[in-house]
Amino acid sequence: DSGVTQTPKHLITATGQRVTLRCSPRSGDLSVYWYQQSLDQGLQFLIQYYNGEERAKGNILERFSAQQFPDLHSELNLSSLELGDSALYFCASSVEPSGTYTDTQYFGPGTRLTVL
Amino acid sequence: QKEVEQDPGPLSVPEGAIVSLNCTYSNSAFQYFMWYRQYSRKGPELLMYTYSSGNKEDGRFTAQVDKSSKYISLFIRDSQPSDSATYLCALLEGSYSSASKIIFGSGTRLSIRP
Numbered sequence: 001d002s003g004v005t006q007t008p009k010h011l012i013t014a015t016g017q018r019v020t021l022r023c024s025p026r027s028g029d030l031s032v033y034w035y036q037q038s039l040d041q042g043l044q045f046l047i048q049y050y051n052g053e054e055r056a057k058g059n060i061l062e063r064f065s066a067q068q069f070p071d072l073h074s075e076l077n078l079s080s081l082e083l084g085d086s087a088l089y090f091c092a093s094s095v096e097p098s099g100t101y102t103d104t105q106y107f108g109p110g111t112r113l114t115v116l
Numbered sequence: 117q118k119e120v121e122q123d124p125g126p127l128s129v130p131e132g133a134i135v136s137l138n139c140t141y142s143n144s145a146f147q148y149f150m151w152y153r154q155y156s157r158k159g160p161e162l163l164m165y166t167y168s169s170g171n172k173e174d175g176r177f178t179a180q181v182d183k184s185s186k187y188i189s190l191f192i193r194d195s196q197p198s199d200s201a202t203y204l205c206a207l208l209e210g211s212y213s214s215a216s217k218i219i220f221g222s223g224t225r226l227s228i229r230p
Contacts, residue, residue, distance in 0.1 A: 002159065002161070004159070042204075042220055042221065042222035042223060043160065043204060043220040043223070044220075045218055045220075090160070092159070105162070105218070107159030107160050107161065108159050109157075109158060109159055110158075110159055
C-alpha cells in the first residue's frame with residue numbers, strides 16, 4: 001500500500017458527462033501528480049500541483065482541469081467526456097516539488113473510468 | 117517518433133531465467149532513468165533509478181544505462197513468478213529546481229512460468 005488513496009475505484013458514465021476524481025496524497029507529501037493510462041497511449045503525465053499551486057503541465061486536454069486544496073487532496077475534473085477518455089487515471093504524490101528521481105513518486109491504485 | 121520506445125511484449129520466460137527488458141529513447145536531454153513495476157490492477161511502483169551511464173545493482177535487479185546509444189536496460193536474475201508484472205521505463209529531463217515531467221515507456225508485460 002503506497003499510502004495514496006483514490007476514489008472512486010470505478011466510474012461508468014456516458015459521453016458528454018462530467019466526472020470528478022479524487023486523490024489524497026501520502027501524509028506529508030506536498031506534490032500531487034495526475035496520469036492517464038490507456039492501452040494505446042501508455043502512461044501519460046497530465047498535471048502536477050505542489051502545495052496548492054500548479055507546477056507542471058503535460059498532455060492535459062482543455063476539457064480536463066485539476067486543483068489541489070488546502071488540505072492537499074486533489075481533484076481531477078473531466079468534462080464533455082468522449083469514448084476515448086476511457087482509461088485508468090492515476091494520482092501520485094511526492095514530498096518535494098521537483099519530481100526528480102530522488103523524489104520518489106508514490107502511485108495510488110487508480111480510478112478506472114469507462115465512458116459509454 | 118515516440119520519445120521512448122519499449123517493446124510491449126508479452127515476454128514469457130521460465131522461472132530462474134535471466135530477463136532483459138529494454139528501452140530506447142531519442143532525446144539526449146534525458147538525465148534520469150527509472151524503472152517502474154506495475155502489477156495487475158495496481159499503480160506503478162518505483163523499482164530502480166539511475167542518473168549516470170553504467171550499471172546499478174540492487175539485489176536481483178540491475179539497471180544499465182548507455183547514454184551514447186540512448187539505450188537503457190533492466191536485468192532480472194533468478195526470475196521468480198512474483199516478478200510477473202508490467203515493467204515501465206521512465207525518463208526525466210530537468211534538474212532539482214525545475215518542474216519536471218516524467219516520460220514513460222509503454223511497458224513490457226513479463227510472465228515468469230513456474
